[in-house]
Amino acid sequence: MFTGLSAFPLTPLTENGIDEKSFVRLIDRLVSAGVDSIGALGSTGSYAYLTHEDRARVARLAVENAGDVPVMVSIGSVRTSDVLRLAEDAQQAGVKSVLLAPVSYQKLNEDEVFTLYETVSRNLSVPLCVYDNPNTTHFEFSDALYMRVAQLPHVASIKIPNLSPDPVATRQRLDALRALLPAHIKLGAAGDLAAATVLTQGGDVWYSVIAGLFPEIPVAIARAAKRGNAAEAQALSAQLEPLWVLFRKHGSVRVVAAAAELLGMVSAPCLPLPLQSLGGDERQRLAGVLEQLRLQA
Amino acid sequence: MFTGLSAFPLTPLTENGIDEKSFVRLIDRLVSAGVDSIGALGSTGSYAYLTHEDRARVARLAVENAGDVPVMVSIGSVRTSDVLRLAEDAQQAGVKSVLLAPVSYQKLNEDEVFTLYETVSRNLSVPLCVYDNPNTTHFEFSDALYMRVAQLPHVASIKIPNLSPDPVATRQRLDALRALLPAHIKLGAAGDLAAATVLTQGGDVWYSVIAGLFPEIPVAIARAAKRGNAAEAQALSAQLEPLWVLFRKHGSVRVVAAAAELLGMVSAPCLPLPLQSLGGDERQRLAGVLEQLRLQA
Numbered sequence: 264m265f266t267g268l269s270a271f272p273l274t275p276l277t278e279n280g281i282d283e284k285s286f287v288r289l290i291d292r293l294v295s296a297g298v299d300s301i302g303a304l305g306s307t308g309s310y311a312y313l314t315h316e317d318r319a320r321v322a323r324l325a326v327e328n329a330g331d332v333p334v335m336v337s338i339g340s341v342r343t344s345d346v347l348r349l350a351e352d353a354q355q356a357g358v359k360s361v362l363l364a365p366v367s368y369q370k371l372n373e374d375e376v377f378t379l380y381e382t383v384s385r386n387l388s389v390p391l392c393v394y395d396n397p398n399t400t401h402f403e404f405s406d407a408l409y410m411r412v413a414q415l416p417h418v419a420s421i422k423i424p425n426l427s428p429d430p431v432a433t434r435q436r437l438d439a440l441r442a443l444l445p446a447h448i449k450l451g452a453a454g455d456l457a458a459a460t461v462l463t464q465g466g467d468v469w470y471s472v473i474a475g476l477f478p479e480i481p482v483a484i485a486r487a488a489k490r491g492n493a494a495e496a497q498a499l500s501a502q503l504e505p506l507w508v509l510f511r512k513h514g515s516v517r518v519v520a521a522a523a524e525l526l527g528m529v530s531a532p533c534l535p536l537p538l539q540s541l542g543g544d545e546r547q548r549l550a551g552v553l554e555q556l557r558l559q560a
Numbered sequence: 561m562f563t564g565l566s567a568f569p570l571t572p573l574t575e576n577g578i579d580e581k582s583f584v585r586l587i588d589r590l591v592s593a594g595v596d597s598i599g600a601l602g603s604t605g606s607y608a609y610l611t612h613e614d615r616a617r618v619a620r621l622a623v624e625n626a627g628d629v630p631v632m633v634s635i636g637s638v639r640t641s642d643v644l645r646l647a648e649d650a651q652q653a654g655v656k657s658v659l660l661a662p663v664s665y666q667k668l669n670e671d672e673v674f675t676l677y678e679t680v681s682r683n684l685s686v687p688l689c690v691y692d693n694p695n696t697t698h699f700e701f702s703d704a705l706y707m708r709v710a711q712l713p714h715v716a717s718i719k720i721p722n723l724s725p726d727p728v729a730t731r732q733r734l735d736a737l738r739a740l741l742p743a744h745i746k747l748g749a750a751g752d753l754a755a756a757t758v759l760t761q762g763g764d765v766w767y768s769v770i771a772g773l774f775p776e777i778p779v780a781i782a783r784a785a786k787r788g789n790a791a792e793a794q795a796l797s798a799q800l801e802p803l804w805v806l807f808r809k810h811g812s813v814r815v816v817a818a819a820a821e822l823l824g825m826v827s828a829p830c831l832p833l834p835l836q837s838l839g840g841d842e843r844q845r846l847a848g849v850l851e852q853l854r855l856q857a
Contacts, residue, residue, distance in 0.1 A: 311665035312639045342609045343833035366665070368608035368696050369813055369835055379834040399665050401698050516666055536640035537676040538666055 264333035264359050265392065265420040265449035266467050267299030268485035270474035273520060274308040274321055275529035281317055283324060285529045289475070290328040296478035299468075299485070300333045301325060302362060306399055307472045307516050310337040311366060312535040318349060322356035333359035335392060338383070339366040346383055354389055360419065361387070364394035365402045373408050380412045390419035392470075396453060397424060406443055413444045420449040422470045428457040430493075434464040441465075455481075455515065456507045459500035462488035472515040473506065476523055477558045505552040509545070517541055518549060525550050526560040561630035561656050562689065562717040562746035563764050564596030565782035567771035570817060571605040571618055572826035578614055580621060582826045586772070587625040593775035596765075596782070597630045598622060599659060603696055604769045604813050607634040608663060609832035615646060619653035630656035632689060635680070636663040643680055651685055657716065658684070661691035662699045670705050677709045687716035689767075693750060694721060703740055710741045717746040719767045725754040727790075731761040738762075752778075752812065753804045756797035759785035769812040770803065773820055774855045802849040806842070814838055815846060822847050823857040 272289040275282040293301055303325035304310040304318055313321070322336045338349040338361045346363065353361050363383060365376045384391055393412055395404045404412075412418055423440075427433050437450055444450075451468035452461035458469040462485060474481035480499055487495035509518045521540035524531035534540055541549055553559075569586040572579040590598055600622035601607040601615055610618070615633070622631045635646040635658045643660065650658050660680060662673045681688055690709055692701045701709075709715055720737075724730050734747055741747075748765035749758035755766040759782060771778035777796055784792035806815045818837035821828035831837055838846055850856075 306666065341832075365834070368663070369603065369811060370695060371834060375834040375836055378836070382833070398667060514666060535638075536679070537662070537668060537672040539672055539675070 264300040264335065265390075265451065267469070267489065268474055268478075268481050269300040269302050269335070269451070269468055269470045270298040270478050270481070271302040271305040271307045271470060271472050272475035273523055273529065273533060274304060274310075274313065275523065275533040276309070276535055277530055281321060282529060282533065286321065287324060287328050288528065290325055293475070293478050294328070294330050294332050296482050298332060298474060298478050298482060300335060300359075301329055302335050302470060302475075304336040305362065305470070306337075306396065307475055307519060308337070309535055310339065311399070315345070315348060315352060319352040319356060322353050322358055326357040335360040335362050337362045337364065337394065339364040339394065341366050341368050343379055343382055346379070347386055350383060350387055354387075358389065360390040360392060362392045362394045362422065364396050364400050366400055367402060371402050373405065376402060377408060377411050380415055380418070384415040384417045387417045389417065391417045392420040392422055392451070393418060394422045394453075395424055396422070406440070409440070410443050413448050419447065420451055420468065422451045422453040424453045426452055426454065426457045426461050426466075428460050430460050430464050433457065433460050433466075437461070437465045456510065459484050459488065459496040463493035463496050472510075472519060473503065476519045476528075502556065505555065509541075509549060509552065513541060513545065521546055521549050522553055522558070525553065528560050561597040561632065562687075562748065564766070564786065565771055565775075565778050566597040566599050566632070566748070566765055566767045567595040567775050567778070568599040568602040568604045568767065568769050569772035570820055570826065570830060571601060571607075571610065572820065572830040573606070573832055574827055578618060579826060579830065583618065583621060584625050585825065587622055590772070590775050591625070591627050591629050593779050595629060595771060595775050595779060597632060597656075598626050599632050599767060599772075601633040602659065602767070603634075603693065604772055604816060605634070606832055607636065608696070609835075612642070612645060612649060616649040616653060619650050619655055623654040632657040632659050634659045634661065634691065636661040636691065638663050638665050640676055640679055643676070644683055647680060647684055655686065657687040657689060659689045659691045659719065661693050661697050663697055664699060668699050670702065673699060674705060674708050677712055677715070681712040681714045684714045686714065688714045689717040689719055689748070690715060691719045691750075692721055693719070703737070706737070707740050710745050716744065717748055717765065719748045719750040721750045723749055723751065723754045723758050723763075725757050727757050727761050730754065730757050730763075734758070734762045752807065756781050756785065756793040760790035760793050769807075769816060770800065773816045773825075799853065802852065806838075806846060806849065810838060810842065818843055818846050819850055819855070822850065825857050
């Protein structure tokens, strides 16, 4: 499941908990658009804000509504014992893989992070994607740690942050990683802005925020990349630049949450407080961008 | 309760949950040593790793065993609704104040942090200490935000990180803050290394990790500072320099956890995985430091 386009939907909330109807509609939309996999309960899906029970419920809803599209969910938590329970819940829900970031409160060191992955991978039956996300975990993987973790059973992919939109730099980085890591490890772009570059320069998969809400253009980008048409993939991505501007300024989750609210696809507010989607002028600006790009519910 | 020495004990764990007996012994030790207040369930007390139920239980144990010594607990969580529930639980347990850091997964902006404090302070009956801890929250308070938050009802103190061990710099910083903030806001040192300086240069309170395990020298430092004897306070703090070296290198929580394990005050491991206390050579080095400083169970 670690190829092509993996779409990460919101987990819309209401005052009373998960907005299950809206979530199922988001899943339906992804299936109809032909994404290659679904990353439910990613950072965009607010996994870090939800109870174990809610996470199990959302995982089940995603699997039940995704048809043949494989579903991955995040099992991250600050405590190893919770991660193990979440892994069990996710597998019982029928996910095809799990995503694990070294979520922390106290800053973790390399040995602690390795031991976390070692413990979890030992207790797993499905493939695991290493979620490297320093913006939220404040942990920086070294290449040496990538190498250690990639040797563990079930580890199948790495979601790599901060890859460059420059094709030469990205090609070099991916080649360097391939030389270090076992051949079966799939390399994925975390972050939408450089994804067209990553997919056309040897990356395997795009773990995508924008595709969780607006899958059509990302599906077209992934297909163009697969055909080897780098120019088309880049041109499609460049179309979305007005969104990338807002992503860079506010963080992608606030932007897609505001877009879903503006288009009536979820009730507002749909994010867990204290997080807030865009307000005021920036919300108006986003409304203009959605109209300009013809992004609709 | 926001004056003198506030001691932050570990919450020792075993495989089966909270090690209540060891925790109560730690509280007894703090009461006997004459600390001015107890900060249970601080970062050192692993609040971010525990369930609501465990946090309520630990708060109750602390209050029941602290006698006349006022108890504060952390109510931090990534989600506002959880913070509100934790505040309610803490107050029902009988705490005299609460400590709140803007704990995050997605990086928070200033408006989100202000709204968090506004919401919580509106629903509170006890004083609140603002816990500014960028090492764990990855949020940097500006002075402008200090000013906004300090106007809120119940806000009574700020736990300030990264104050300087240089007396002139610390005096200037504290004077500058006093000029900005309402007079009733008590200014506290977070971080043990500069605490003697802070207490002798106009700070109100030392929120102390080391005092949570070894309260005697910190009590002596706080009393010397209160008598205006800066030289004695500084000399006592300088004695602890071998510990400060380890704090800087490994983070204070790993060091005090290893010390408690080495001295048999808790069972090992006492931290929630993936966190690990010191191992190998560094553990041996700590054992030597404890002996040299005559720090005992």
